[in-house]
Amino acid sequence: MPQTDISPAIARSWLLVPASKPELFQIAQESEADAIIIDIEDAVAAKDKAQARADTVEWLSTGHRAWVRINDAASDFWSTDLAELEQAPGLEGVMLAKTESASHVNDTADRLPEGMRILALVETARGVLHVEQIANAPSTFRLAFGTGDFKRDTATGDDPIALAYARSQLVIASRAARLPAPIDGPTLSMDGLDAGTRLAKEMGMSGKLMLTHEQAPMVNAGLAPSPDEVAWAHGFVRAFEESGGKITDGSDLPRLARAQKIQAQARDFGIEIDAASLAELNY
Structure with missing residues (x-):
């Protein structure tokens, strides 16, 4: 298509x-x-x-x-x-x-x-x-x-x-x-x-x-995020938000930026992760 x-x-x-x-x-x-x-x-x-x-x-x-x-x-x-x-x-x-x-x-x-x-x-x-x-x-x-x-x-x-x-x-x-x-x-x-x-x-x-x-x-x-990358991004952002945005070390903000970029690419390219897979994530 x-x-x-x-x-x-x-x-x-x-x-x-x-x-x-x-x-x-x-x-x-x-x-x-x-x-x-x-x-x-x-x-x-x-x-x-x-x-x-x-x-x-x-x-x-x-x-x-x-x-x-x-x-x-x-x-x-x-x-x-x-x-x-x-x-x-x-x-x-x-x-x-x-x-x-x-x-x-x-x-x-x-x-x-x-x-x-x-x-x-x-x-x-x-x-x-x-x-x-x-x-x-x-x-x-x-x-x-x-x-x-x-x-x-x-x-x-x-x-x-x-x-x-x-x-x-x-x-x-x-x-x-x-x-x-x-x-x-x-x-x-x-x-x-x-x-x-x-x-x-x-x-x-x-x-x-x-x-x-x-x-x-x-x-x-x-050249699009893989399903595993998209799943990681959703999991990381969810865990970061659930922690109240707590920063534990200097890698958190760079990883957050990477996760948000992957989420944006997933939206742009129509890459979806099913709800069941997201529910199983444990970050």
């Missing part, structure tokens, strides 16, 4: 759909992905971009809504992308490819309707180096990590440790700028998806890009 009521600030699964394959747009919309991004950048060959852009604008002008990944600010296609998308009524926001500076975000925002949301896709060494300024650009809505292009740019490998520094930089910059937690890059194989999703969560990221809609259920479950 489509997760159309999930705010993009907390969206977990971000499905990239090639703009050159408009037959996939409806399939994407009916999937369990929290958010859809029609991709007119890397997923489309240069000779096909005009038609792909036209198909995207038509889709967004006929009662449908989606984000669009546009070409980077240094490309020959960036200004045309923005000019044609500017008035598309169903445009949720844009993902700016290869964001390397705050000026890339600012210049993009200047060509879009006021308040249009921009996902800054950081996928180069220069982008990571300038990620603090990118995060603090007024129109940056959320950061995303383009792992494939970053590995190509820096010649790093597939071992998670090779990308740990870059991921941490996005997480820290997002938190310092009071942005939602960043969106991690895609995992290409279903076999590695569980581990890839757990890694993103462990690193402090709260979203993940996907190249196929079949991955949405696993990503959504992996």
Whole structure:
């Protein structure tokens, strides 16, 4: 079932759909992905971009809504992308490819309707180096990590440790700028998806890009609180309230904040714990 009521600030699964394959747009919309991004950048060959852009604008002008990944600010296609998308009524926001500076975000925002949301896709060494300024650009809505292009740019490998520094930089910059937690890059194989999703969560990221809609259920479950975490949160908050808010040591308030965050996420994502299970909790 489509997760159309999930705010993009907390969206977990971000499905990239090639703009050159408009037959996939409806399939994407009916999937369990929290958010859809029609991709007119890397997923489309240069000779096909005009038609792909036209198909995207038509889709967004006929009662449908989606984000669009546009070409980077240094490309020959960036200004045309923005000019044609500017008035598309169903445009949720844009993902700016290869964001390397705050000026890339600012210049993009200047060509879009006021308040249009921009996902800054950081996928180069220069982008990571300038990620603090990118995060603090007024129109940056959320950061995303383009792992494939970053590995190509820096010649790093597939071992998670090779990308740990870059991921941490996005997480820290997002938190310092009071942005939602960043969106991690895609995992290409279903076999590695569980581990890839757990890694993103462990690193402090709260979203993940996907190249196929079949991955949405696993990503959504992996980036949401588990039933055990929700049960713990309810139990801890209940015990804290029943004690009159008594603080026993310095870990109580941090744990209370974590429990309340988990409860909020459970509400947002519709995760429920049955009454019988809650009644059995003993904290």
